[in-house]
Amino acid sequence: MxxxxxxxxxxxxxxxxxxxxxxxxxxxxxxxxxxxxxxxxxxxxxxxxxxxxxxxxxxxxxxxxxxxxxxxxxxxxxxxxxxxxxxxxxxxxxxxxxxxxxxxxxxxxxxxxxxxxxxxxxxxxxxxxxxxxxxxxxxxxxxxxxxxxxxxxxxxxxxxxxxxxxxxxxxxxxxxxxxxxxxxxxxxxxxxxxxxxxxxxxxxxxxxxxxxxxxxxxxxxxxxxxxxxxxxxxxxxxxxxxxxxxxxxxxxxxYGAPLHSITRRQVLEQYQVYGDSVVRMYGNKPNIRDVVKPLLGLFHGEPRNVVWKRKVDAALLHCTTIKSLLEETLGEIPERVLDAPITEVPSGSTDMFIKYYVL
Missing domain, CATH: 3.20.20.70 (Aldolase class I)
Incomplete structure (x- = not known):
């Protein structure tokens, strides 16, 4: 387009x-x-x-x-x-x-x-x-x-x-x-x-x-x-x-759009459909670890994130689908984290570029 x-x-x-x-x-x-x-x-x-x-x-x-x-x-x-x-x-x-x-x-x-x-x-x-x-x-x-x-x-x-x-x-x-x-x-x-x-x-x-x-x-x-x-x-x-x-x-x-109401649980449900279709289509290339890799930052800074990633790493040794991996590991993440929508939070400096306006 x-x-x-x-x-x-x-x-x-x-x-x-x-x-x-x-x-x-x-x-x-x-x-x-x-x-x-x-x-x-x-x-x-x-x-x-x-x-x-x-x-x-x-x-x-x-x-x-x-x-x-x-x-x-x-x-x-x-x-x-x-x-x-x-x-x-x-x-x-x-x-x-x-x-x-x-x-x-x-x-x-x-x-x-x-x-x-x-x-x-x-x-x-x-x-x-x-x-x-x-x-x-x-x-x-x-x-x-x-x-x-x-x-x-x-x-x-x-x-x-x-x-x-x-x-x-x-x-x-x-x-x-x-x-x-x-x-x-x-x-x-x-x-x-x-x-x-x-x-x-x-x-x-x-x-x-x-x-x-x-x-x-x-x-x-x-x-x-x-x-x-x-x-x-x-x-x-x-x-x-x-x-x-x-x-x-x-x-x-x-961009000024309305705040997205999607939750991380919903994102994972949709990504699981994609990931398992890829694994079925291509087998070992890419392997399940490749498909899971982008998910490892999804709970950045949240409680139990490190424990969850450790459990994912262990599950990758035997899980053959994204669905089975998520079912085995998501219990480590609190429900309130999985089901909370995105919220606006201050996240960094707002004046870091002012002094750079001219050379």
Missing amino acids: GAEHYPPPWFSVAPMMEWTNNHYRTLARLISKKAWLYTEMLAAETIVYQTGNLDRFLAYGPEQHPIVLQIGGNNLENLAKATQLATPYGYDEINFNCGCPSPRVVGHGCFGVCLMLDPKFVAEAMCVIAANTNVPVSVKCRIGLDGHDSYNELCDFIYKVSSQSPTRHFIIHSRKALLNGISPADNRKIPPLKYEYYYALLRDFPDLQFTINGGINSIDEVNAARMEGAHGVMLGRAAYSNPWRILGLVDSSV
Whole structure:
């Protein structure tokens, strides 16, 4: 259908390899109807060389809209072919990865965040992607990498990519990447956040759309960023590890919809139907542990959560269905937790972005 048929991307869940798969996105959509969801990053070569098995990588349920496909790569021909193959699946936007610092990415053909050093190629890649799809295209990047982390260098990247391609939307992870051997997890913590770069981009490129990413962990902080002018806000690990308190408040607190009356028991009942259908259809790939994994954050911060997760881990050794696993373990969670609807609660800072309004 395309992005114009859905609410604006004021809130989105970041693409996370081995995390934002079909299972997580199914759970996320049961909790929030309006959040924008991203796939894991898919290498263009994976799509091109798996033409006989595309559903495994590209298929998703229609309820997952609005949904963005993120692809990565550094070969224009493969990017073109991958986009062509993905287009029939009806994604609402195609995003190009210029921000991943994982050694598996930057060390394999030099793509991900390394591409920020070659804005001319990124512009060419975006032209190729846009020419092979009928939906908007976007770039996800960092504010720089290693010693190339000045605001002027970031502006040069944004200017060249936007002026030489149809790209009008950039997702900015407000940290630089360090490619000195530190882990992807450390790259999410060690480089300092520089929100001032993001807000300066809003000022200096008024015709472009920018989504802020990095260090934002609550709905209050999402709204604080938007109150200071952010076009959109993207959360990663917080939306995965605490989906009830994050995604559960997106529709009401960010988009102004009535507060969702669904309970966690109802979410689990619906997810169980999905999960068992997947297990029946595909057998051991994915296995039941893969399907259960997104549920492990559903009771984050609640009484008996740790005990429940321990019991789930034990049940996974012998349970063959999601239904039997839930029947065996949910007794550890208090009834009042299972049956309580989502409620509005203060969850974080409301002034963390004020000082970053200008560079």
